Amino acid sequence: xxxxxxxxxxxxxxxxxxxxxxxxxxxxxxxxxxxxxxxxxxxxxxxxxxxxxxxxxxxxxxxxxxxxxxxxxxxxxxxxxxxxxxxxxxxxxxxxxxxxxxxxxxxxxxxxxxxxxxxxxxxxxxxxxxxxxxxxxxxxxxxxxxxxxxxxxxxxxxxxxxxxxxxxxxxxxxxxxxxxxxxxxxxxxxxxxxxxxxxxxxxxxxxxxxxxxxxxxxxxxxxxxxxxxxxxxxxxxxxxxxxxxxxxxxxxxxxxxxxxxxxxxxxxxxxxxxxxxxxxxxxxxxxxxxxxxxxxxxxxxxxxxxxxxxxxxxxxxxxxxxxxxxxxxxxxxxxxxxxxxxxxxxxxxxxxxxxxxxxxxxxxxxxxxxxxxxxxxxxxxxxxxxxxxxxxxxxxxxxxxxxxxxxxxxxxxxxxxxxxxxxxxxxxxxxxxxxxxxxxxxxxxxxxxxxxxxxxxxxxxxxxxxxxxxxxxxxxxxx
Numbered sequence: 001x002x003x004x005x006x007x008x009x010x011x012x013x014x015x016x017x018x019x020x021x022x023x024x025x026x027x028x029x030x031x032x033x034x035x036x037x038x039x040x041x042x043x044x045x046x047x048x049x050x051x052x053x054x055x056x057x058x059x060x061x062x063x064x065x066x067x068x069x070x071x072x073x074x075x076x077x078x079x080x081x082x083x084x085x086x087x088x089x090x091x092x093x094x095x096x097x098x099x100x101x102x103x104x105x106x107x108x109x110x111x112x113x114x115x116x117x118x119x120x121x122x123x124x125x126x127x128x129x130x131x132x133x134x135x136x137x138x139x140x141x142x143x144x145x146x147x148x149x150x151x152x153x154x155x156x157x158x159x160x161x162x163x164x165x166x167x168x169x170x171x172x173x174x175x176x177x178x179x180x181x182x183x184x185x186x187x188x189x190x191x192x193x194x195x196x197x198x199x200x201x202x203x204x205x206x207x208x209x210x211x212x213x214x215x216x217x218x219x220x221x222x223x224x225x226x227x228x229x230x231x232x233x234x235x236x237x238x239x240x241x242x243x244x245x246x247x248x249x250x251x252x253x254x255x256x257x258x259x260x261x262x263x264x265x266x267x268x269x270x271x272x273x274x275x276x277x278x279x280x281x282x283x284x285x286x287x288x289x290x291x292x293x294x295x296x297x298x299x300x301x302x303x304x305x306x307x308x309x310x311x312x313x314x315x316x317x318x319x320x321x322x323x324x325x326x327x328x329x330x331x332x333x334x335x336x337x338x339x340x341x342x343x344x345x346x347x348x349x350x351x352x353x354x355x356x357x358x359x360x361x362x363x364x365x366x367x368x369x370x371x372x373x374x375x376x377x378x379x380x381x382x383x384x385x386x387x388x389x390x391x392x393x394x395x396x397x398x399x400x401x402x403x404x405x406x407x408x409x410x411x412x413x414x415x416x417x418x419x420x421x422x423x424x425x426x427x428x429x430x431x432x433x434x435x436x437x438x439x440x441x442x443x444x445x446x447x448x449x450x451x452x453x454x455x456x457x458x459x460x461x462x463x464x465x466x467x468x469x470x471x472x473x474x475x476x477x478x479x
Contacts, residue, residue, distance in 0.1 A: 031336065031353040039082035040350040043074065047339045047350060048416055051103035051112050052384065053086065057463075059421065060086070062114070066348055068097035071116065090114070095121050100146045102413045104158040105384045108177040110372040112384045115160075117146055144168060144200055146414035150208040150217070151388040154444025156370045156469055158387055161186075161208075161219070163200050170197065198223035198233055209411040210390040211236060215440035215450055217388045217408050255291040255304075275418070277334045281361035281426030283403045284308040288336065303338060334424070361429055362458035366391055367422035368409055368439060371467035371476075383465065385410060385421035388442040394435040395458075397428055427458050439464050439475070451475040 035041055045063035053060040053073045061074040061083060071090040074083040092098060100117035107113065144163035152159040152172050160173040160181075170186035186197070200206070201222040208217045221235040279286045286308050293300035338351040368391070370383030387410035394404045405425050412419060427434065434456040441449040449469060456462075465476040 032356055033351065034354045035350070035352045037082065038352050039074075039077075039080075039084060040352055043083070043085075043350050044347045045072070045074075045350065046348050047337065047418065048098075048101040049103050050418065050420055052421060053088070053103070053112050055112070055384075062101050062103060064098055064101070066346070068099070069094075071098060071101060071114070090116070092118060097121070100414060100416075102147070102149050103384075104149060104387065105370055105372060106158055106175050107179045108155075108157050108370065108372045110370070110382045110384070115147075115149065117143060142166060145202045145204050148204075148206040148208065149387055149410075149413040150219075151386065151442040154442040154449070154469070156372070156386055156441070156466065161206065168199050170200070198235070199226060199229075200224075201229075201232060203415050205412070206414060207412045208388050209408040210406060210440075213392075213406060215390050215392065215438065215448060216443045217390055217411070254294045255302075278363075278424065278426030279305065279334050279355070280307065281363050282308075282428045283397075283405060283426045362427040364393060364425040364427060364434055364437065364456065364458065365422060365461040366425070366437065366439070366464060367462070368464045368466065371465040386466075387411070387413075389466075390440040391423055391425075392438045392440075393425055395427055395430050396432050396435065397430050403428065403430075430458060433457060434460075437462070439466065441466055441469055453477060 043063070045065060046068070047061055047063050048071075049062040050059050051062060052058060053062075054075060056076075056078065058076040058078065060076055062071065063074060064071055069092045073086040073088050075086045076082075077084050096118050098116050098118045100115075102115040102117075103112050104115065105111065105113060106115060142165035144165050147160050147162040149158045149160055151157065152161070153174060155176070157175045157177065159175055161170070162173070163170045172184045172186060174182040174184060176182075201224045205220075205222045207220045209220060210216060211218045211220065218236060223233045223235055225231040225233065275288045276285045277288070278284065279288075287306040288303065289306070290301060290303055293302070335355045336353040338353070340349050340351065341347070342349065368386050368389040370386050373382030389409045390406065391409065392404065392406040394402065396402055407423050407425075409423055410419050410421065436452050436454045437456055438450055438452040449466075451466070451473060453462075463478040465478070467476065
């Protein structure tokens, strides 16, 4: 069992995989606390998103202050090997607080913009969108819940999926490079334009991800019944879904997800959180979660790392060949950030843990960027990370077993999804080249836009530039 942090009055609320802290401290043990070394000791903020804000090929942190009114960026300093607070800040009005932060290039100029959703204390449960691009653009639409950002039409510019607060109707907002947005109703797909679709669940877990391995992202929507918000339903526009997690028994104790808010302030409410990542690079996704001891009479909250391992017990496996276990000796290349809140000081804290990985497993890191260049920048590595691109790979392990993997870059955005702006495939202990890597762009027609590279060296870090998007064979890649 790996218990990364355990507090009684300090509650870990957000768990993130993180892989940019290189050559910071010598390795001793499973995880090393590097909070002070990477400059996070004095950062009493809430982590909300990742992104390369200053285009230096490093991951920066988008964070909110304790009032949820000020957005700032913590920039990774290559020379000092720590985070420093950037000069860019967004300050909301006194009666407003931010609920969602979603970076992206919303006008195809090659710079990282920020989309935020905010609410007013005078109007509860009515989020409003607001863009900060070259100028402040207010997006006048009252939202049902936090939005999903996706590339619906395959033009390599992020679009928005959301529902209207008053009507419940679902809409796509299609962006272009002129900073205009075209509103398209999802209800146009239903009979007589009637709201036959169920209401979107609050909080939602909507995603745009390839579920049927056709190399195109599918729209996954979490809903409730019209007259019963306690009954949940899943809509998948293609494919099926399975329930995996519920409650856990660990060392004889009954643990469950922390489902209640850690504060009476509605702006600080955090839904159930489960983070996925291949921590030991064996090619299978592991999980990390904050769990609460349900048998304890006091607040007993811990952070657990679950390792995805083969299952040989038919009574436990059911129809699955692998299960999640809590493993003492699990090690991986991904580092971990823990965002905590202390009721004693009423402050947030960020904690960084460096994974002291010593195994011989390998990986493949891939980033797909738009290729749109700012006018003042002369570089072939232009643009920011794209949502909705699907990546697939295949390799052969030493045992002769064929391993395949598939993932969609930036598939979720609502409720502090905290997906990294790149993909890491764990390859296990493979002595071979990666047979192939395929990158598929979001659908814009019936024609598949995909490019495949073969014989890739393990531990490679690739940047893919899908330009021009209409000619996939001319897609560029940089090592």
